[in-house]
Amino acid sequence: MHIPEEFYDFCLYLHQDFELYGPEPQDWINGAMRHMDNASRLVLKDYLVLLLTGDYSDSQLREIISAAGTDTSFLDVRDPRQFLGLTRDMINSSLPQ
Secondary structure, three states: OOOOHHHHHHHHOOOOOHHHHOOOHHHHHHHHHOOOOHHHHHHHHHHHHHHHHOOOOHHHHHHHHHHOOOOOOOOOOOOHHHHHHHHHHHHHHHOOO
16 A cells, blocks of 8 residues: 555654644644645545545554654554544644635
């Protein structure tokens, strides 16, 4: 599967200092997305839809997130499907209608 560069870019902002964005997952997602333009967010959203609708286990999703550069030793993604779904939903609400 091709992993888009936009997913790597997003994940690289989820590092050991991600809590500087704020205490909640929504804060972390907003912090990572603030560096992305609308076109990049759309590519990321489409990839997240592919992950969420694919036949991936939670373990596989964690591996994909980790392999993309997320510092998962600090970002405890117990429910990767929920985190990716929240990211998708936040992108949807941030894009012009």
